[in-house]
Every structure is written in C-alpha cells, then in structure tokens.
Amino acid sequence: MITNKERAKTIKKIIGNKKDKPIMFTRPADILANVMHYCDNYFDHEDDENKYDFENELEIAKEYYNDEKLEEETVHDED
Numbered sequence: 001m002i003t004n005k006e007r008a009k010t011i012k013k014i015i016g017n018k019k020d021k022p023i024m025f026t027r028p029a030d031i032l033a034n035v036m037h038y039c040d041n042y043f044d045h046e047d048d049e050n051k052y053d054f055e056n057e058l059e060i061a062k063e064y065y066n067d068e069k070l071e072e073e074t075v076h077d078e079d
Contacts, residue, residue, distance in 0.1 A: 015031070
C-alpha cells in the first residue's frame with residue numbers, strides 16, 4: 001500500500017528547484033492549472049462524449065484525500 005508521504009513524494013519529484021534537472025513545475029498551482037487544461041481538452045475515460053469536468057474531478061480528489069488521511073490516522077492509531 002502506498003502511503004500519503006509516498007504520494008506526496010511523487011509530486012515532489014516534479015516540483016522544485018533541482019540544479020541538475022529541468023524544473024517541470026515550480027508550485028502545486030502549476031500542476032493544478034495543467035490538470036484544468038487536461039480536463040478542457042480530453043474526454044472522460046468512462047464517457048467518450050463528454051470531456052472531464054474539473055470541478056467534479058476536484059470533488060472526487062477531495063473525497064479520496066479525506067479517505068486517505070482518515071486511513072493514515074487509523075493506521076497510526078493502531079501502532
């Protein structure tokens with residue numbers, strides 16, 4: 001199972017000030033803006049007639065985030 005810290009590290013790899021690598025994004029907002037452009041331009045994998053709705057995707061992401069945080073807290077409580 002991937003931890004929330006590992007999820008964060010996947011983003012850290014593409015954000016930041018890396019002297020030896022080109023910077024893809026300088027902040028999380030850059031990634032979110034690109035996701036918004038993605039939603040404007042590509043069709044939902046479950047519905048070939050409609051493009052992704054960013055607001056809907058954001059709500060889904062918030063649900064996932066809250067569930068993952070709760071799961072993480074539950075695991076730490078058991079330790």
